[in-house]
Amino acid sequence: MNVLLIYPPNPAYCILNEDFSCCEPLGLEYIAATLLENHCVDLMDMRFDKDLPAKLGGRRYQIVGVAVPFTTSINTCNLIFETVRLLSPDSITIAGGHYPSTSVAGLALAHVDYIVRGEGVDSVRELLAAIERGASVNEVAGIGIVDNGTVKTTATRAVTSLDSHPLPARQLLAINHKRYFHAHYSPITLMRFSLGCPFNCSFCILWKMTDRRYFTRLHEAIIDELNTIDNNNIYVVDDEAFIQAKRMSELARLLIESGLQKTFHMYVRSDTIVNNPQLFADWAQAGLDSVLVGLESIFDNELEDYNKKTSLLQAKNCIDILHSNGIEIRANFIIKPDYTLDKFRQVREAIHELNIDRPTFAILTPFIGTDTYAQVKDELIIDTPEFYDCFHTLTRTRLDIKTFYKEFADLFRAAQHRDTSGSNRKVFYAGKGDRFHTFVDKIENAYRYYSTAT
Numbered sequence: 001m002n003v004l005l006i007y008p009p010n011p012a013y014c015i016l017n018e019d020f021s022c023c024e025p026l027g028l029e030y031i032a033a034t035l036l037e038n039h040c041v042d043l044m045d046m047r048f049d050k051d052l053p054a055k056l057g058g059r060r061y062q063i064v065g066v067a068v069p070f071t072t073s074i075n076t077c078n079l080i081f082e083t084v085r086l087l088s089p090d091s092i093t094i095a096g097g098h099y100p101s102t103s104v105a106g107l108a109l110a111h112v113d114y115i116v117r118g119e120g121v122d123s124v125r126e127l128l129a130a131i132e133r134g135a136s137v138n139e140v141a142g143i144g145i146v147d148n149g150t151v152k153t154t155a156t157r158a159v160t161s162l163d164s165h166p167l168p169a170r171q172l173l174a175i176n177h178k179r180y181f182h183a184h185y186s187p188i189t190l191m192r193f194s195l196g197c198p199f200n201c202s203f204c205i206l207w208k209m210t211d212r213r214y215f216t217r218l219h220e221a222i223i224d225e226l227n228t229i230d231n232n233n234i235y236v237v238d239d240e241a242f243i244q245a246k247r248m249s250e251l252a253r254l255l256i257e258s259g260l261q262k263t264f265h266m267y268v269r270s271d272t273i274v275n276n277p278q279l280f281a282d283w284a285q286a287g288l289d290s291v292l293v294g295l296e297s298i299f300d301n302e303l304e305d306y307n308k309k310t311s312l313l314q315a316k317n318c319i320d321i322l323h324s325n326g327i328e329i330r331a332n333f334i335i336k337p338d339y340t341l342d343k344f345r346q347v348r349e350a351i352h353e354l355n356i357d358r359p360t361f362a363i364l365t366p367f368i369g370t371d372t373y374a375q376v377k378d379e380l381i382i383d384t385p386e387f388y389d390c391f392h393t394l395t396r397t398r399l400d401i402k403t404f405y406k407e408f409a410d411l412f413r414a415a416q417h418r419d420t421s422g423s424n425r426k427v428f429y430a431g432k433g434d435r436f437h438t439f440v441d442k443i444e445n446a447y448r449y450y451s452t453a454t
Contacts, residue, residue, distance in 0.1 A: 029168030071388035081111035115144030290328035362390035409444035
């Protein structure tokens with residue numbers, strides 16, 4: 001069958017857009033790879049290739065799959081589904097990605113035939129095989145069958161291994177390889193070494209998607225894939241790549257011995273760093289250039305509320321360990337809607353004192369399916385999908401809304417205006433120039449989208 005897989009463009013209103021980060025659609029590349037053996041697959045990244053009518057007119061597609069990566073993508077993806085149904089009414093449509101794996105609320109189900117939930121490599125392959133044979137799809141695990149606006153889910157598909165997956169079909173988007181970047185890493189290639197997280201932070205949904213189980217890839221498979229990648233910059237998108245310290249120490253040794261010259265950017269927890277300082281000395285030699293650490297808060301009581309199981313003291317120690325090994329730290333801090341002027345001031349001061357290379361800030365966002373959402377779902381003051389971006393408050397603020405956004409924007413300004421001795425270490429995504437000012441101005445003016453009663 002002819003299959004078209006689509007990654008959506010960013011919504012028209014988007015604070016953090018492709019000016020700051022635009023990475024390959026790794027999930028769709030995995031899906032495409034498992035289908036290529038039996039189907040003709042096209043992969044369309046609509047952040048660059050925006051002419052969907054022309055694409056649909058150039059070939060008759062029996063299957064059109066659309067990734068719905070984020071809550072913010074809902075309305076954009078609904079327009080894609082509507083366009084497919086209008087211009088290619090015989091195509092079977094499939095919604096997959098992170099958002100449909102947690103909820104179908106807001107999706108234009110009238111234009112969707114199937115939902116793929118969770119890891120989709122095996123589910124999509126089996127679904128298309130059943131469709132092609134004219135067989136029942138009820139036994140395909142990990143999908144939802146849409147019927148008159150309702151979704152009937154099949155058995156949950158348990159993840160058992162990552163090593164059975166083929167390498168991502170990156171060749172399908174070779175035309176864009178030099179255009180994919182993340183912050184100052186350009187060009188960049190995405191990889192994953194593992195899947196899942198054993199922790200249970202209240203604001204996060206990822207651990208629930210694997211029931212806190214953790215899956216890893218064979219070292220040989222990781223190195224073999226790295227050998228196929230021309231780019232020097234590798235963004236490892238694991239939820240937390242360093243959970244198994246002994247395993248990761250061995251991988252570092254193998255990378256050093258291989259002679260591969262790659263620059264890695266990875267996620268890690270502060271307690272993992274503090275508990276395993278030698279591991280990060282090893283990884284500095286293996287090419288680890290920077291890590292994104294969810295420090296989340298300078299207030300220990302908030303860390304306890306988030307079920308983070310870390311502390312400010314650990315944060316300070318992890319920064320020292322990283323810097324002693326020449327590893328750049330990118331740290332995220334969660335800003336709660338109930339912050340006072342004094343709390344904003346303390347955060348600004350802490351950014352200077354902690355010596356974080358590239359800090360960034362995110363408003364506490366109650367994503368559907370998280371424990372945080374369960375706590376505040378009845379308190380939402382606005383429910384616009386595009387506002388689930390960590391730059392908008394969805395619940396009432398203690399400060400008046402205009403002052404809150406001014407203070408939030410000033411956190412970025414304070415980080416950007418630090419004296420960093422001439423280095424380019426400023427803010428995580430928005431480094432300098434007009435892009436930074438546009439980014440911060442959007443944040444400061446976001447209050448305009450709320451009613452005056454807020």
